[in-house]
Amino acid sequence: MPELTPRLGIKKSIGTENVTRQSFNENYDIIDQMVETIAGAQEKATTAENNAKTYTDNKVSGLNADAVGAHPKITNGTNVWQFKVDINGSLYIEQVL
Numbered sequence: 001m002p003e004l005t006p007r008l009g010i011k012k013s014i015g016t017e018n019v020t021r022q023s024f025n026e027n028y029d030i031i032d033q034m035v036e037t038i039a040g041a042q043e044k045a046t047t048a049e050n051n052a053k054t055y056t057d058n059k060v061s062g063l064n065a066d067a068v069g070a071h072p073k074i075t076n077g078t079n080v081w082q083f084k085v086d087i088n089g090s091l092y093i094e095q096v097l
Contacts, residue, residue: 008034060091 002011010027080096
């Protein structure tokens with residue numbers, strides 16, 4: 001009786017066992033069912049990106065120009081960024097130096 005791999009359940013033949021074409025085909029079917037398609041991976045990535053954008057937009061929409069004016073610039077010692085509001089009222093950060 002073959003051992004099964006822990007994650008995918010692929011059959012690993014033991015040393016005294018005859019290996020058949022059928023067992024190889026069964027393993028290929030298991031791999032084929034478990035592998036992620038490029039389209040599926042892209043769909044997950046796009047969903048994650050859209051969720052991140054929505055989350056960020058919701059957090060930023062609560063800020064207003066008065067709050068931004070209280071801290072107009074931030075710096076890390078070499079670069080300076082400034083908070084700005086575009087004509088649509090959206091907040092963005094622009095590097096000044």
